[in-house]
Amino acid sequence: MKWFDNISLALVIIGAVNWLLIGIFRFDLVAFLFGNLTWLSRIIYTLVGLCGLYAISFFGRIRNASDTQV
Template sequence: MKWFDNTSLTLVIIGALNWLLIGIFRFDLVAFLFGNMSWLSRIIYTLVGLCGLYLISLYGRIGNISE
């Protein structure tokens, strides 16, 4: 599962950088690369969101490691 954790974390970081670009420059990188709400960009947004939800479990796993 370590590869899934790393992949999820990478996608969430990319999503966070996209939000940074939107917040500072009003530039949506995903929409620029794949089209504004095209099926591919919607898949990317969905994957980033699902990975973010999955990484919520990281809080519990960090607590178990430190004990």
């Protein structure tokens, strides 16, 4: 599952950078690269969103890891 965590984290970071570009420059990198709401860009947005939801589980794992180290 470590590989899935790494891929999820990478996609969440890509999504965060995209939102940063939207917020500062009004530039949507995903729409620029893959088209404005094409099927491919919608898949990318969906994958980033699902990985963001999955990344919520990182908080529980971080807390559990810090409890076992004490």
